[in-house]
Amino acid sequence: MCPSCCFYDPETGKEDPSKNGVCSNFLCDSKPGDKVQVTGPSGKVMLLPEDDPKATHIMIATGTGVAPYRGYLRRMFMEDIPTYHFNGLAWLFLGVANTDSLLYDDEFSSYLDKYPDNFRYDRALSREQKNRNGGKMYVQDKIEEYSDEIFKLLDKGAHIYFCGLRGMMPGIQETLKRVAEERGESWDEKLSQLKKNKQWHVEVY
Numbered sequence: 001m002c003p004s005c006c007f008y009d010p011e012t013g014k015e016d017p018s019k020n021g022v023c024s025n026f027l028c029d030s031k032p033g034d035k036v037q038v039t040g041p042s043g044k045v046m047l048l049p050e051d052d053p054k055a056t057h058i059m060i061a062t063g064t065g066v067a068p069y070r071g072y073l074r075r076m077f078m079e080d081i082p083t084y085h086f087n088g089l090a091w092l093f094l095g096v097a098n099t100d101s102l103l104y105d106d107e108f109s110s111y112l113d114k115y116p117d118n119f120r121y122d123r124a125l126s127r128e129q130k131n132r133n134g135g136k137m138y139v140q141d142k143i144e145e146y147s148d149e150i151f152k153l154l155d156k157g158a159h160i161y162f163c164g165l166r167g168m169m170p171g172i173q174e175t176l177k178r179v180a181e182e183r184g185e186s187w188d189e190k191l192s193q194l195k196k197n198k199q200w201h202v203e204v205y
Ligand code: A2P
Pocket: 062, 063, 064, 095, 096, 097, 098, 124, 125, 126, 127, 136, 138, 139, 140, 165, 167, 168, 169, 171
């Protein structure tokens, strides 16, 4: 174990071994010459399409499902890539239990400061905020809040991604179906069109 891959609680300043990175510590403890087996990437569904740097990417995450988006956002806003100068819109919806469990919040907030025209960031804090029916605030409630904009963006070709708890998908689908019906559209048709156009990306577990 070394300080750079151990987790220190920012409030207490103490090490919290339960949050140490398994992979980073494994690599840190390995010696020069050790053989390391690497696999992946597996599946293409969550690869960031880089063919259009002006595209819109709507990213929905619960908890650790934020991982792929952290990679996308670093690629869009931090890395210097000759073939990909992102100038579209990335919109992250992150659902976690409370403020303390927000992941990479500083990193995402810094993109908001630096790239206000290219990044939006909405948080659903299930155990701190209430939805409009007085229930827990989940990502689908945030989707509903912005449904008008989201549907317009999808109609213009936006990509939408879902990553995190498998259990979030039925609630999200119900919300999208309800919104589509309120707009006089058929969700089943819209969904099959989104899938056909490769705009719909789901990786849940
Ligand atoms: P909660 O646990 O308060 O019900 P986790 O930390 O377990 O990965 O969860 C991440 C976030 O996803 C939490 O805010 C959790 O809320 C929320 N969540 C749990 N079930 C669902 C669901 N069916 N749809 C959307 N969000 C959910």
